Amino acid sequence: MPGGGFDVSRDGAARAPDGEERGVKYMIMLMGSQQDYDMITGKQVGDAPAWTPEEIGAMHEFMGKWNGELVESGEFVDARGLTAPVLARRVRVQDGVPVVTDGPYAETQEVLAGYTIVECESFDRATEIAAKLAQTPHPEHAQPRNEWYVDIRPIVDGFDELEL
Numbered sequence: 001m002p003g004g005g006f007d008v009s010r011d012g013a014a015r016a017p018d019g020e021e022r023g024v025k026y027m028i029m030l031m032g033s034q035q036d037y038d039m040i041t042g043k044q045v046g047d048a049p050a051w052t053p054e055e056i057g058a059m060h061e062f063m064g065k066w067n068g069e070l071v072e073s074g075e076f077v078d079a080r081g082l083t084a085p086v087l088a089r090r091v092r093v094q095d096g097v098p099v100v101t102d103g104p105y106a107e108t109q110e111v112l113a114g115y116t117i118v119e120c121e122s123f124d125r126a127t128e129i130a131a132k133l134a135q136t137p138h139p140e141h142a143q144p145r146n147e148w149y150v151d152i153r154p155i156v157d158g159f160d161e162l163e164l
Contacts, residue, residue: 023119025077025155026126030133032113034105037084039142048141058137066132070118075129081114117155126152 035045040059044050070076085105091098105111120126130150 023075023121024123025117025119026123027153027155028116028118028126028130028133029112029151029153030114030116031110031149031151033110034085034107036113049139051139051142055137055139055142062136067116070116070129075118075120075125077117077119079114079116082112085109085111123152123154 038045039048039051040056042050042053042056067076067079086103088103088105088111090101090104092101093099118126118129120129130152133150134148
């Protein structure tokens, strides 16, 4: 049962064992590529012009407003952005030995770029919150190169909640 002993029903409502509806935490995972990081920091990508400081500012303003609305509604828990994929390290096991690779991601590979955790009444509400991100402003010349998406998942408090 995702959400600390709560049952998340098919309609997305979170119900405590006593049947009362309560909030559940959800992680909204924002995906991006190295190209996306380059664009939103004002670097030229391919033959498209670099984003201007005003265009970058409009995106930051939108995200600040989006987070602010969640704080005001009492649904905001946490939000963080992650550094660019070129700054990542991957640890994998090969023949029982840890092997570390720096910046292992292809320029266009989608990775977790950041997340927002919300606590709200239902999966449907978390989805509604995440869908507002589709309104994030971007310059006409900077249409997303890949299909844009975010993932939304309920947060569990223990292994016993991992059932499907």
